[in-house]
Amino acid sequence: MDISQSIGVIVVLVFIGLxxxxxxxxxxxxxxxxRPIPAYDLIRRQLGQAVETGQRLHLSMGTGGIGGVDTAVxxxxxxxxxxxxxxxxxxxxxxxxxxxxxxxxxVALDAVRRAERHSRMALPRDAALLVAPRPLAYAAATGALxxxxxxxxxxxxxxxxxxxxxxxxxxxxxxxxxMAGSADPLGQAVMTVAAGAPTIVGEEIFAAGAxxxxxxxxxxxxxxxxxxRMVLIxxxxxxxxxxxxxxx
Amino acid sequence: MKRVVPxxxxxxxxxxxxxxxxxxxxxxxxxxxxFVDWATILAVFALLIGIGNIxxxxxxxxxxxxxxxxxxxxxxxxxxxxxxLYEGAGPGGPWMTALFQYVQLPLxxxxxxxxxxxxxxxxxxxxxxxxxxxMVILIVAALxxxxxxxxxxxxxxxxxxxxxxxxxxxxxxxxxRGLILGVALGALATGLRLLIGVDRPQGG
Numbered sequence: 153m154d155i156s157q158s159i160g161v162i163v164v165l166v167f168i169g170l171x172x173x174x175x176x177x178x179x180x181x182x183x184x185x186x187r188p189i190p191a192y193d194l195i196r197r198q199l200g201q202a203v204e205t206g207q208r209l210h211l212s213m214g215t216g217g218i219g220g221v222d223t224a225v226x227x228x229x230x231x232x233x234x235x236x237x238x239x240x241x242x243x244x245x246x247x248x249x250x251x252x253x254x255x256x257x258x259v260a261l262d263a264v265r266r267a268e269r270h271s272r273m274a275l276p277r278d279a280a281l282l283v284a285p286r287p288l289a290y291a292a293a294t295g296a297l298x299x300x301x302x303x304x305x306x307x308x309x310x311x312x313x314x315x316x317x318x319x320x321x322x323x324x325x326x327x328x329x330x331m332a333g334s335a336d337p338l339g340q341a342v343m344t345v346a347a348g349a350p351t352i353v354g355e356e357i358f359a360a361g362a363x364x365x366x367x368x369x370x371x372x373x374x375x376x377x378x379x380x381r382m383v384l385i386x387x388x389x390x391x392x393x394x395x396x397x398x399x400x
Numbered sequence: 401m402k403r404v405v406p407x408x409x410x411x412x413x414x415x416x417x418x419x420x421x422x423x424x425x426x427x428x429x430x431x432x433x434x435f436v437d438w439a440t441i442l443a444v445f446a447l448l449i450g451i452g453n454i455x456x457x458x459x460x461x462x463x464x465x466x467x468x469x470x471x472x473x474x475x476x477x478x479x480x481x482x483x484x485l486y487e488g489a490g491p492g493g494p495w496m497t498a499l500f501q502y503v504q505l506p507l508x509x510x511x512x513x514x515x516x517x518x519x520x521x522x523x524x525x526x527x528x529x530x531x532x533x534x535m536v537i538l539i540v541a542a543l544x545x546x547x548x549x550x551x552x553x554x555x556x557x558x559x560x561x562x563x564x565x566x567x568x569x570x571x572x573x574x575x576x577r578g579l580i581l582g583v584a585l586g587a588l589a590t591g592l593r594l595l596i597g598v599d600r601p602q603g604g
Contacts, residue, residue: 157422164418167592219439224587227594230601254450255443259601261453277457282450286504288511300466317518318511324525335583337576344538346522348529354579358586361599369598373589380585 170379174372184375190350192363194331198305199235201329202245207304210248210328211236212294212319213260214310215287217253222311224358225335226256229309231360231370233259237266246275248303250283252290257282291315295322308332309357312339320346333357407597414595541567 153161178184202209213229216222236247247267249260260280268275283297284290295318298306306323308316312334320343323330332343333352343351355377361370413435419425420432454477458470480499487493491500523539548564551557593599 153423157424161422163588164422164592167588168596171589171592171596217443219443224590225583227590227599227601228586230599254446257450257453258446261449262601277460280453281457282453286508288508292511296469314515314519315511317515317522321518321522324522335579335586337579340579341538342519344535345519345526345542348522348525355582355586357583358590367598369593373593373598377582377585377589381582384581384585 167376167380170376171369171372174375175368178368178371184371186362186371186374189352189356189359189363191331191333191352191356192360194329194349195232195305195307195364198307198329198331202304205304206245208245208248208301209236209305210250210298210301210303210307210323212306212308212310213249213251213256214308214312214334215252215290215315216311217251217255218259219255220253225311226253227259228333228335228357228360229307230259231364231367232307232309233263235364237263237270246271246279248278248297248301249280250290250294250297251281252283252285252287254282254285287313287315288318291318295319298322298326298328302326303328305329305331308334308343309352309360310334312336312343314338314342317342317346320348324348403600407600410600411595411597418595541572 198209201207211229211232213233214222214226216226218226233249236249247264249264251257251260257280264275264280267279278297281297283293298319299322303326306320306326306328308319308323308330309332312319312332313336316332316334316339320330320332324346330347330349331351332347332349333356334340334343335354335357340351340353344353358377359370359374361367362374416428417432417435420428455474458473461467461470462474464470480496483495483499484490484493487495489496523542526535527539544560544563544567548557548560550560552560590599594601
């Protein structure tokens with residue numbers, strides 16, 4: 153095992169250890185205060201309104217897939233998908249879940265089938281849909297779908313680049329409430345301008361489980377990320393200080 | 401059983417793959433490569449499910465008001481498939497290359513060109529809807545970067561180029577790096593949650 157592999161093992165073990173520690177503390181009743189993220193409040197409101205009005209909600213899982221570099225980002229929308237499939241939170245109207253990569257389709261289909269089992273009625277075939285594998289084609293075709301279906305809300309979470317502008321413009325034209333988040337800085341910048349609503353910024357995309365489902369494991373992983381962020385900031389400050397002082 | 405088996409399989413495969421990355425044991429390394437190969441094969445099956453999904457959705461729409469679009473999609477799909485099978489050279493055959501070069505590429509370029517228009521409109525709309533300091537900074541920075549690309553007279557071009565360089569290499573690069581670091585931590589946390597079975601997108 154070389155030095156980088158050893159560091160990797162230590163990081164993973166400490167990360168898991170901290171997650172377990174924080175989860176045990178949460179179970180013991182030491183619940184942390186999560187700062188408000190307006191975009192997640194918006195999703196919760198959108199879900200509530202979809203339940204009340206019986207209108208459809210569109211969830212776009214982005215242009216990434218499972219198995220590539222975008223795996224974690226592509227699965228960031230999974231807590232939202234779980235809420236759509238949950239009998240206590242899911243709207244009566246069937247959701248529309250669109251993906252660009254076929255490897256995400258089984259995940260979307262599984263959630264839609266769970267929603268179908270809970271609602272005990274057959275959902276339309278377009279409830280989970282592979283639209284197009286290339287980002288621009290996906291955004292343009294999903295935009296056409298939004299203009300046609302006019303959902304109550306358009307939630308875009310996952311791997312998005314500048315093509316997100318096409319999707320969000322269509323959502324705006326369809327009169328949908330919008331909520332968007334991407335891990336890519338370029339996609340993020342485009343979404344901030346085009347969404348017309350608060351967006352999920354950077355790593356907030358991975359906090360959906362903690363904010364929407366209040367899952368102790370998700371909250372614990374969020375607290376672990378915060379600890380590591382502090383460690384990284386500290387390391388960077390020490391590095392900058394040492395460099396300034398001329399230490400090689 | 402339906403919940404336990406997929407989760408146990410996912411955790412087992414994940415742990416072995418991770419150990420194969422960290423430990424130089426030949427058996428673990430071989431297993432890691434085998435799992436990655438299996439993932440590639442499974443991705444092909446996912447593609448087949450995707451094709452089935454596209455077909456089933458658009459066939460069901462042939463009776464609706466969007467029938468012409470669905471019919472065009474299905475016919476285009478069958479035509480491209482027919483060309484590929486006739487050529488027998490996969491996606492690299494001359495006809496397939498021509499289809500990509502003269503149909504797909506120009507269409508995507510046209511879409512890309514419209515993005516700029518959409519973004520300008522969205523920027524104007526955003527400035528009206530969200531009058532925050534952050535939004536004003538974002539729009540001003542975008543205008544500086546855009547204006548720096550214009551062939552302006554006199555020393556104005558040089559001033560704008562300097563401003564652009566200051567924006568791009570300073571606050572923009574710093575902000576992007578901060579985002580990327582946070583995203584890396586989030587991705588690590590998501591991966592570990594999958595590994596210990598907290599998140600189960602595999603349906604268990």
